[in-house]
Amino acid sequence: LRSASITDDDELDLVRRAKRGEREAFGALVRRYQQRVVGVARALVHNPDDAVELGQETFIRAFQNLPNFEGRSSFSTWLYRIASNLAIDWRRREMRYPVARGEEAENELRKIPSASGDSFREAARDELSRKVRGALEELTAEHREVILLREMEGLSYEEISEILGCPKGTVMSRLHYARSHLRDLLKDLEAETP
Amino acid sequence: VNRCDDIVPLLSAFNDGELSPIESDQVARHLDNCEKCKETLVDFMLLYRRWTGSPTT
Numbered sequence: 001l002r003s004a005s006i007t008d009d010d011e012l013d014l015v016r017r018a019k020r021g022e023r024e025a026f027g028a029l030v031r032r033y034q035q036r037v038v039g040v041a042r043a044l045v046h047n048p049d050d051a052v053e054l055g056q057e058t059f060i061r062a063f064q065n066l067p068n069f070e071g072r073s074s075f076s077t078w079l080y081r082i083a084s085n086l087a088i089d090w091r092r093r094e095m096r097y098p099v100a101r102g103e104e105a106e107n108e109l110r111k112i113p114s115a116s117g118d119s120f121r122e123a124a125r126d127e128l129s130r131k132v133r134g135a136l137e138e139l140t141a142e143h144r145e146v147i148l149l150r151e152m153e154g155l156s157y158e159e160i161s162e163i164l165g166c167p168k169g170t171v172m173s174r175l176h177y178a179r180s181h182l183r184d185l186l187k188d189l190e191a192e193t194p
Numbered sequence: 195v196n197r198c199d200d201i202v203p204l205l206s207a208f209n210d211g212e213l214s215p216i217e218s219d220q221v222a223r224h225l226d227n228c229e230k231c232k233e234t235l236v237d238f239m240l241l242y243r244r245w246t247g248s249p250t251t
Contacts, residue, residue, distance in 0.1 A: 150210070157212045176206040183237045 015075055019066050026066075030059050033079055036153065040080050040163060043148035044087035054090060058083040077162050080155075084163040135185035143178035150175060198224075201231050209238045 011032075017025035037058050042051035061082050062069075069078055136144055149160045157175075161168040201224045207213050208221045225232050 157207070157210070172207045172212065173203065175210075176203050179206050179238055179241055183241055186241070 011075060012071075015066075015069065015071070018063075019069070026063055029075065033076055034059075036076065037079055037083050039153045040083045040149065040155075041087050043145050043153060044084060045090055050090065054083060054086050057086055061086070073162065077159060080159065080163045081165075084165075131186055132182075135182050138185050139178055139181060143174055143181065146171060146174040147178040147182070198228060198231055201225075201228070202234060205231065205235050206238055209235060 011029075014025045014029050018029060034055060038051050038055035041054040041058070042048060045051055045054065058079060062079055065082075069075070073081075136147075139147070146160060146164070149155045149163065150157075155163070157168050157171045160171045164171070201221055204213060204217060204221050208218060213221065225235065
């Protein structure tokens with residue numbers, strides 16, 4: 001799940017060609033990163049439809065700003081940063097954060113893979129998903145986004161720190177706090193279950 | 195240096211493989227002698243399994 005490295009020759013070639021205006025090359029980059037960019041946006045804004053929209057906007061901005069991309073970070077990190085800046089602006093504008101709405105949370109949890117088709121296990125998984133969702137909603141926006149970027153998108157601490165514009169140590173402490181809190185919340189929820 | 199208060203904030207990153215080799219070694223040595231921190235680490239590992247829907251046994 002890790003992003004491609006800047007030393008990826010194929011990617012460098014695609015970026016070079018896209019900078020020259022080759023739409024086909026840019027299209028290949030879009031296909032390569034579309035899902036991840038939407039995932040990053042989803043971690044920050046929650047609503048899947050808004051995340052898709054932000055993903056599209058991210059690629060439009062990226063295409064427009066491609067001449068300014070100097071390769072100081074990987075192309076993927078550069079893209080994620082554009083997506084996170086747009087998401088932060090979106091949040092500021094729409095004032096829809098921090099609570100994930102029911103339907104949005106349901107959609108988010110559909111991403112959790114099913115271990116088996118067995119109906120009993122499915123029911124157990126649904127129950128587990130419900131508990132995780134309930135616990136996630138208890139977290140602050142800062143803690144929820146950092147844990148979604150790590151657990152759902154599989155990003156490294158370095159990538160998360162670049163996306164959120166905070167030091168790696170902050171990512172580490174937020175993740176530690178978020179996990180400790182989630183652990184306690186899930187224990188409480190389990191204790192409440194007869 | 196190896197008090198639980200110093201080690202616990204590192205356990206999450208230890209589980210993610212995001213600590214420096216020196217810090218990882220420090221945590222690993224502490225875990226050899228501390229059941230409480232070991233338990234916390236197991237909780238974090240189980241949390242990840244719950245999240246991904248992997249079997250917990």
